[in-house]
Amino acid sequence: xxxxxxxxxxxxxxxxxxxxxxxxxxxxxxxxxxxxxxxxxxxxxxxxxxxxxxxxxxxxxxxxxxxxxxxxxxxxxxxxxxxxxxxxxxxxxxxxxxxxxxxxxxxxxxxxxxxxxxxxxxxxxxxxxxxxxxxxxxxxxxxxxxxxxxxxxxxxxxxxxxxxxxxxxxxxxxxxxxxxxxxxxxxxxxxxxxxxxxxxxxxxxxxxxxxxxxxxxxxxxxxxxxxxxxxxxxxxxxxxxxxxxxxxxxxxxxxxxxxxxxxxxxxxxxxxxxxxxxxxxxxxxxxxxxxxxxxxxxxxxxxxxxxxxxxxxxxxxxxxxxxxxxxxxxxxxxxxxxxxxxxxxxxxxxxxxxxxxxxxxxxxxxxxxxx
Ligand code: UD1
Numbered sequence: 101x102x103x104x105x106x107x108x109x110x111x112x113x114x115x116x117x118x119x120x121x122x123x124x125x126x127x128x129x130x131x132x133x134x135x136x137x138x139x140x141x142x143x144x145x146x147x148x149x150x151x152x153x154x155x156x157x158x159x160x161x162x163x164x165x166x167x168x169x170x171x172x173x174x175x176x177x178x179x180x181x182x183x184x185x186x187x188x189x190x191x192x193x194x195x196x197x198x199x200x201x202x203x204x205x206x207x208x209x210x211x212x213x214x215x216x217x218x219x220x221x222x223x224x225x226x227x228x229x230x231x232x233x234x235x236x237x238x239x240x241x242x243x244x245x246x247x248x249x250x251x252x253x254x255x256x257x258x259x260x261x262x263x264x265x266x267x268x269x270x271x272x273x274x275x276x277x278x279x280x281x282x283x284x285x286x287x288x289x290x291x292x293x294x295x296x297x298x299x300x301x302x303x304x305x306x307x308x309x310x311x312x313x314x315x316x317x318x319x320x321x322x323x324x325x326x327x328x329x330x331x332x333x334x335x336x337x338x339x340x341x342x343x344x345x346x347x348x349x350x351x352x353x354x355x356x357x358x359x360x361x362x363x364x365x366x367x368x369x370x371x372x373x374x375x376x377x378x379x380x381x382x383x384x385x386x387x388x389x390x391x392x393x394x395x396x397x398x399x400x401x402x403x404x405x406x407x408x409x410x411x412x413x414x415x416x417x418x419x420x421x422x423x424x425x426x427x428x429x430x431x432x433x434x435x436x437x438x439x440x441x442x443x444x445x446x447x448x449x450x451x452x453x454x455x456x457x458x459x460x461x462x463x464x465x466x467x468x469x470x471x
Contacts, residue, residue, distance in 0.1 A: 103189065103190050105191075106136065110144045112197060112199065118274035123455060147364070180206050195382075214240055215243035215455070224401065249441075269446070300323075303380070303384065310340045322420045330431060336361065372391055379395065385404050389407045390438070395407070395413045397415050400417045411440070
């Protein structure tokens, strides 16, 4: 069976790593890794491939940044040629980035079945580009691997055939389990002069938080206020860094320990010893739930509700000025590690099992148009 994995952006890499590794153990599987080049800075791409021991991509389509249409279109054009040459039996996509949707559109139109890992998550907010990517990718896919019960329910509500839905758990937690001890040995808090258990780790990159100057300035102001009580460390995503410069907000970073974007192991090391995480990321909500670190998600909604009902996550949708109050309360909470069902470090093995058995049968019985 020939499989092509299509990845492109930072949050894809920790998801694909354990899947490639689990499927590598099967003798009858050939895997190809296609990097779209959506993320190209070493700090968002190569550093992750290295930390996560992902084999060098077989090809990098080098599409780079652009508007949503430009980026998605460029990926589609380049990927069509690549898939035409390589003719995989299944195309695997992960997550909800533009590369995920572009790959699903191209492959499904070429008659190649798509398997989507992290299917069914819904924020029910179509102003987020990721929500559109999720809905369409799931609709086009012929195998859907889910992480939490809400995802199974969302897919049922959308009328998707339950026989293609496989509740396997969370591959990102497979990666966290695999690298946690190695990350701890880096002792980044020590190097940065941070007191374990009492500092605040911040990440922000959503357009709704960082693309509008007044809102972004107010959020940085709130972080500055928190920094008068606790150390605040802030690895800055390139998009966020560009806006800090463009809006002239360098001064507002003064009281924070601002770093450039950091690789996976360093980030995990910082997260595991933080007293509180403030973020607008998707995956961090899940990682902090397993680590038991209080997490404030600066968003109106989440596609990962289990991190709230079972985990340490809470949404913050108030005015930025109210953030310090919530943060000072949350940081005093006890650490409360918890693993939702099937977040046990073995999700990728379950994906491999379904792939080898059920998806393998689909290959044996189907003739593709144009093949
Ligand atoms: C993308 C994903 C988002 C994910 C995030 C993680 C989509 C729609 N968004 O957002 O879901 O949470 O990745 O990082 O797919 N840039 C660089 N270097 C790079 C890549 C980007 O400087 O290597 C800058 C460019 O200015 C670019 C901007 O970041 O215009 C946005 O990049 P893009 O890939 O479009 O979206 P992200 O904000 O990274």
